[in-house]
Amino acid sequence: MSTPITTLLVANRGEIACRIMRTAKAMGIRTVAVHSEIDRHARHVREADMAINLGGAKPADSYLRTELILAAALTSGAQAIHPGYGFLSENADFARACESQGLIFIGPPASAIDAMGSKSAAKNLMEKAGVPLVPGYHGEDQSLECFRREVASMGYPVLLKAVAGGGGKGMKVVESDAELADALESAQREAQASFGDSRMLVERYLIKPRHIEIQVFADQHGHCIHLNERDCSIQRRHQKVIEEAPAPGLSPELREAMGDAAVKAAQAIGYVGAGTVEFLLDEQQRFYFMEMNTRLQVEHPVTEAITGQDLVAWQLSVAQGKPLPLEQAQVPLNGHAIEARLYAEDPSNGFLPASGRLALYREPADGPGRRMDSGVDQGDDVSPFYDPMLAKLIAWGETREAARLNLLGMLRETAIGGLQTNLSFLTGIIEHPAFADAQLDTGFIPRHETALIPDRPTLDDDFWALAGCSWLLSKRKTQPMPSPWQTLNSGWRSGLRAISRLHLRCGEQDRQLDVNITPDCQFDHTEQVLTVMQDGVTQRHPLLVTEQSVFLRWHGQWQQLEAFDPISEAEQAxxxxxxxxxxxxxxxxxxxxxxxxxxxxxxxxxxxxxxxxxxxxxxxxxxxxxxxxxxxxxxxxxxxxxxxxxxxx
Incomplete structure (x- = not known):
């Protein structure tokens, strides 16, 4: 029986909330956003037809409060709740609570979430079904002594994983017995904080595996298909960074075998909706079941790009009782797609998450095969309380190389300032020869870390000379120059060259500059490019201007310039x-x-x-x-x- 959805509540935030609401609106469905107090001005709130404040700041005080979200759904008149990914998307109790209130949960049945929500239970299920597993322990005894015994039998290195986990949270690689106790305690704390469940499993850590996952989809009529695979091997600390579809180098026979295994896994638990079955593939092309994510994945856009399908629209249709629109034999596989995850984090400082205000945020130009899924705008605040992903850049091409070059162009056109991001790091991955040659495994980033995270560019005299010209030329357009009699810093001197004295800061460095603007240095406000001609050589530098700052691209990175008063700062230091x-x-x-x-x-x-x-x-x-x-x-x-x-x- 078909159950129409006219109003949808999205129980998530950021880019996925925006993505879901846009698809729902295109289907004529009214959207409701929920948000924490700290997210009250967030982009997903601005894009919704209706928004409800949950209060609080931390997820446990807002987005994880089942009773508040259910109350918001009933207040708004929503018939359904889409949990996105993360937060409550794989919470079986939440799915049951929705059902008890007569609400449609856009996801699988609670029984399927229960079956796969526990990694240990899922491994038991797959073991019975004959799906190959990585050697490990996933029992109920959670004592350090038990883990120590089990690890001794399989040998180091091993991987600790949260039973209820995902996204790299509560996951630790352990190299020796001396590390086990501290690693287990830390992983348990992370798991408890992220999922409300501290239970762990442990398995042998495979050397140089590839991470291959299969997108599955099932309807309420017993039909289940897969929509090809994705390669998610480019990871940092078990957190995916780059994903692509299809996986390079997979034979048709291996693709079919993995797809069949994934469909059987979904059918074994009565699955409905979008899900992902994840495998590790070793160097001998043997695959092992790792886990099943009973939700939409961050990387679903690459599957949409090669199949031409909208998986969120499929979710909403299936939830209303409609059958899948395609049979297995009809699933397309056209071209290649690659996705990069843009995070607020500092690669040169151990990838520490960054928070603060996005003083600059410019997305790449639209074009064929280009897609940007984002949840922020310029001027937004990035909170320390949530996952630091800002956006996803997705590029498609007829070939893998065409997709790679398209994504590289998108990354180079993206401009971000005000806080540290991994933009340059992503660019380094996509332009790296090993990535271009599809030399992929989960150790790619550690192996090439020196090249991917170079030293920050030196802010030498050439930079500061360019910075001074950039500041003066850009500000003359936005701030009319006052009379020379009204300022001591205008640079005007009767009968002499105009010299302006500036105090500029870039990051942790600052400089006093005496700047003389000549015709050899020009700024085009329309193209936002600074042109410098010197000794017969012409160089063009992208230059973006906001109210408070000037952003200059120097050696591939955006440098934020700000004026400061050294006397005032000295007094306040x-x-x-x-x-x-x-x-x-x-x-x-x-x-x-x-x-x-x-x-x-x-x-x-x-x-x-x-x-x-x-x-x-x-x-x-x-x-x-x-x-x-x-x-x-x-x-x-x-x-x-x-x-x-x-x-x-």
Whole structure:
């Protein structure tokens, strides 16, 4: 029986919430956004037909509050709830709660989520079905002693994984017995914080595997098909970074075998809707079941690109009782697509998540085979409380190389400023010869890390000379020059060259500049390009201007220029000698020291949680803990002094 949906509540945020709402609106469905207090001005809220404030900031106080989301659905008159991915998308209790309120849950039945929601239970199910598994332990005994015994029988290295996990959360590679206890404790804390379930499993860590996943889809009439595969091998700390479809180098026979296994897995649990069966593929082309994600995946756009289908529209249709629009033999496989995940994080500083205001955000130009799924706009604040993904860039081409070059062009046209991102890191991956040659496995990033994360470009005299010209020329258009009698910094001098004195800052560096603008340096406001002619050589530098800043592209990276008053800053400066500062906004989950403790260089002093991941703050040198400025559970801002460490004499 068909159940029409006229109003849809999207129980998620960011780019996926925007994506779902756009598809729903195209189908004539009214959309409702829910949001935390801190997200009240977010893009998904602005795009919804109706928005309801859940309050709070952390996910546990907002997007994970089942009772608040159900109340919002009933208040808004929604017939259905789409959970997106993450948060409540794989929560069987939430699916049952929706059903109990007469709401359609856009996802599989709760029984299917139960079957695959626990990685250990899923492995038991697949073992009975004859699907090959990686050697490991997924039992109920969660004691350190049990894990130690099981690991001893399979040998190191091993991989700890959250039973209810996903997205790399609660996952640790352990190289030796000496690391096991701390790694298990940390993984359990991450799993509890992200999924409300601290249970773990452990399996042998395969060397140089590929991560291949199969997109499956089933309707309420017993039909189930797969829509080809995706290669998600380019990962960092088990978090996918680059995905593509189809997987390079797979034979038709292997594709069919993996697709058949995935469909059988879905049918075995009475699956309905979109799901993904994930496998590890070793160097001998043997595949092993890893897990099933009972939801839409972040990387679904590459499957849409090679099949020409809208998987969100399929989800909404299937939820209304309609049959799948295609049979297995009708599923297309056209061309190649690659997706890059754009994150607010700092690759040169251990990929620490970044938060702050997007002072600059420019997306690449539209074009054939180009797609941008984003959840932010220029001026938006990026919160420390949620996953740091800003957007996804998806490129399609007739061949893999055509898709790669299309994506490379998109990355180079994207401009972001105000906080650190992985934009240059992504560009480095896509233009790397090994990626171009499809030399893919899960160790790609660690193996090429030196090339992918080069030293930050030196801000030398050439840069600062260009920065001074950039600032003056760009500001003359946006801020009319005052009379020379009204300012001491106009550069005007009777009978002499016009020299302007500037104080500019870029990142942690600043410089006093005396700038003389000549006809050899020109700024085209329409094209947003600075042209410099010197010694017969002409160079063009992209230059973008906002109210407060100027953004100059230098050696492939966007550099943010800001004016400052050195006298005023000197008067306001204060410094805590020997203080260790928070590298990002977050919460203190564990204090490892007390006042008076003697610590060695490299010792973990405390653990900071930000964007669902734990980060250890270590002692830069041996010394004595003289002050603590935080407690467990405290929320701290970036730059806040946490610990005062007096260096040993």
């Amino acid at each position: 204060h410094h805590h000698s020997g203080g260790l500062q928070a590298p990002m906004n977050g919460s203190i989950v564990r204090l490892m020291v007390q006042v008076g403790d003697q610590v060695e260089a490299g010792s973990v002093l405390l653990v900071l949680e930000a964007m669902k991941m734990e980060h250890s703050i270590r002692a830069p040198h041996a010394g004595n803990i003289t002050m603590l400025f935080c407690s467990e559970g405290d929320l701290v801002a970036e730059g806040a002094v946490l610990v005062e460490l007096e260096e040993s004499q």
